[in-house]
Structure formats: structure tokens, C-alpha cells
Amino acid sequence: MSLYLPGQDGGAHDPFTAPTEGQWSPLHFPDYRTTIKRNPTNELIMMPERLGELTGPVFGERDFGDVDNDMTQANGGEAIGQRIYVHGRVLGWDGKPVPETLLEVWQANSAGRYRHKNDSWPAPLDPHFNGVARTLTDKDGKYGFYTVMPGAYPWGNHHNAWRPAHIHFSLYGRQFSERLVTQMYFPNDPFFFQDPIYNSVPEGARERMIAVFDYDETRPNFAVGYKFDIVLRGREQTPFE
Numbered sequence: 191m192s193l194y195l196p197g198q199d200g201g202a203h204d205p206f207t208a209p210t211e212g213q214w215s216p217l218h219f220p221d222y223r224t225t226i227k228r229n230p231t232n233e234l235i236m237m238p239e240r241l242g243e244l245t246g247p248v249f250g251e252r253d254f255g256d257v258d259n260d261m262t263q264a265n266g267g268e269a270i271g272q273r274i275y276v277h278g279r280v281l282g283w284d285g286k287p288v289p290e291t292l293l294e295v296w297q298a299n300s301a302g303r304y305r306h307k308n309d310s311w312p313a314p315l316d317p318h319f320n321g322v323a324r325t326l327t328d329k330d331g332k333y334g335f336y337t338v339m340p341g342a343y344p345w346g347n348h349h350n351a352w353r354p355a356h357i358h359f360s361l362y363g364r365q366f367s368e369r370l371v372t373q374m375y376f377p378n379d380p381f382f383f384q385d386p387i388y389n390s391v392p393e394g395a396r397e398r399m400i401a402v403f404d405y406d407e408t409r410p411n412f413a414v415g416y417k418f419d420i421v422l423r424g425r426e427q428t429p430f431e
Contacts (some may be wrong), residue, residue, distance in 0.1 A: 216390070221348070245365070249291070261322070261323045262319075270316050271319075272300070282424075284424075287327070295323050295358060295360075296322045298341055340356065353381065354382055355375070355379060363423070
């Protein structure tokens with residue numbers, strides 16, 4: 191799921207930011223079949239960063255609607271499923287919060303189906319769940335959004351293959367070159383043992399993809415709380431796709 195490029199984060203020999211040995215998943219992981227086609231066969235070319243990459247992106251609250259961060263409401267009704275509140279902080283390589291950065295999230299519904307034309311899994315579609323949301327971090331790097339617990343779904347990678355419940359994240363840091371795309375899992379999922387995407391990440395880093403149940407942020411009579419902190423770069427970086 192993840193790739194470290196020498197020269198990022200101050201260079202491969204930077205003691206503060208370079209990842210430690212054996213904590214990143216390989217580009218080619220045979221159990222995850224699509225890595226055969228996705229994994230580059232030629233040496234990567236590092237592109238120079240120009241002014242546009244170093245000074246953007248720029249987002250603001252004016253770019254968002256009232257319910258952009260609430261997947262439990264859509265198309266004039268309420269989504270079916272266990273409501274949850276996901277929150278956390280976005281941090282840079284230095285451990286400092288990244289304020290006013292964009293998070294976009296997407297997921298399957300409570301039955302494990304995406305609202306996408308290519309999803310042929312015959313689970314029911316929820317007319318009041320679109321499965322997409324976005325939000326900004328605040329001045330302290332904190333974010334939060336409401337959704338429903340996603341369902342597991344079959345995906346044909348191997349015999350009786352099921353994806354664990356997960357939410358996809360896409361976010362930017364202080365500049366376009368700090369983009370991260372990752373997946374958030376839930377504690378004690380019974381499908382971890384057979385999921386090659388999760389298992390492609392070395393054991394020491396897998397827990398960075400798992401949210402933590404948060405009773406203190408559980409909303410009374412409404413939603414169960416989960417905490418998921420995201421680190422964009424460096425030794426503690428959240429594994430990325």
C-alpha cells in the first residue's frame with residue numbers, strides 16, 4: 191500500500207523523517223493480485239517541485255456546504271446503519287498539526303455496496319446514502335465527520351475474499367506534493383486475516399491504519415465515536431496507497 195521515495199522528507203538518511211527498515215509494504219505483493227499491473231516496472235522519475243506545488247492547495251470554509259461532512263443525510267432522508275463519528279488530527283512529519291487542509295472520504299454503505307456503476311455486488315443500495323464527504327481541519331489540525339459503519343463486501347481477489355470494513359481517505363498537507371490516500375479500518379475486524387491489502391503492510395505499521403474506539407467522543411443517543419490520527423510523512427507516516 192505504501193511507497194517511500196528517496197529524497198522525500200529531507201532524504202533517505204534524515205534521522206528524523208526517513209522510515210525505518212521493514213516498515214513499508216512492497217510495490218509487488220503477489221497475494222494482492224492487482225499489484226501485478228499497478229506496480230511500476232521502470233525506475234521512478236522524481237519531478238522537481240515548482241511554485242504551484244509548493245504554495246498550494248488553498249481551501250476555505252466557503253467551499254463547503256452545510257452537510258458536506260455528514261454522510262448520514264442525503265437525498266431528503268437518513269442513511270440506514272449504525273451511525274458513527276470519525277475524528278482525529280492531521281499531522282506533518284514533524285508531529286505538528288496541519289491546519290485548514292482538505293480531507294475527502296468515501297466508503298461502501300452499511301450493506302457493503304458503493305454507489306458506483308462498476309459495483310456489481312448485489313447488496314441493496316441505500317437511497318439516502320451517497321458514500322462521499324469532505325471536511326477541513328481546524329487551526330489545531332482536527333477534523334471530524336459523521337457516517338454509518340460500512341459493511342464488508344466480496345471482491346474476487348481470491349477464494350471467498352472479503353474486504354474488511356473500511357473508509358477511504360484522500361487529503362492534502364501543506365502543499366500538493368504532500369497528498370496522502372489511505373484506508374481506515376476498525377478494531378478487531380474478523381476479515382483482517384485474509385485481506386492482502388491490509389497484510390501487505392508490515393506488522394509494525396498496520397495499527398496506524400486502525401481507528402480507535404472513542405467513548406469520550408461517542409455522541410449521546412446518536413453516534414459511536416472512533417479516533418483516527420493521520421501522519422502525512424516521516425517515520426510515523428500513515429501507510430498510503
